[in-house]
Amino acid sequence: MRWFKIKQTLRNRNEMPAGPARDTFWTDFRARARMTPQETPGTPDPFPVRWIPEWTTAAVCALLLLGAGWYFAVPGAGNDAQNNKVHSLRISVPYAALLMTYDPSSKATMVWVDDMKVDDENNGG
């Protein structure tokens, strides 16, 4: 049978199955509802849920994640208070003076070794 014919036939039948009567339906509904524990209407939500709306929690989470992403993805982000650190320094040749400086304007850390005796004759061998 073609689809158009099926549609036409269904439309022409116009028969609806008779449902249960209103009272019967609700009696049956309540009986079924009693079989499983139901949430008591009017019970207040626990503390955090009551005071913090869902959208606020979601916004705070989104901000935290965005901030974390920015902090970890962008090199140097959030490190304004940190400076370069020299953990160890070994100079293998004789030298006259050692300077370690920090320049606040350029935020540069500098290690300057003055008068290193690199040439063999200067090292005495």
Add this chain to the structure above:
Amino acid sequence: MKRLVLSFLLLAGMAVAGDPPGGQVSVRLVAILPGPASDSVGVNDVLDALKNTIGDKRYLVSAEDKIDLPADKQKLTLEHVTLVCTGTRKDFQITVSLKGKQVINTNVELEAGKPFILGGTSGNKSKFALVFVVK
């Protein structure tokens, strides 16, 4: 609330995991010449630091290169200075050799965008400065 706690746990996990190991270190060899600092080229970001320590000289970038992090004994030769670099920016080891002789060995923690300058004068009064910046 559960989501908030999960976010904090995620942040804590990221903090414990530490810094991502990637990045790049730019290295410039700066020649120090007689002349005014105002004629310097390529060292604008560190000119104050150089001037305050070395003096009012003319600073020119004579060679430069880049090191991908983490570095694994990466060797750079910038004119008469040879460098071997190893590690991440948090634990960056630099070995400087002049005339084939190891002179300086240092271990530094580099902060992104903040220059680290390593330099000095050798016996014949030739001066060099190496500028490291994590990008």
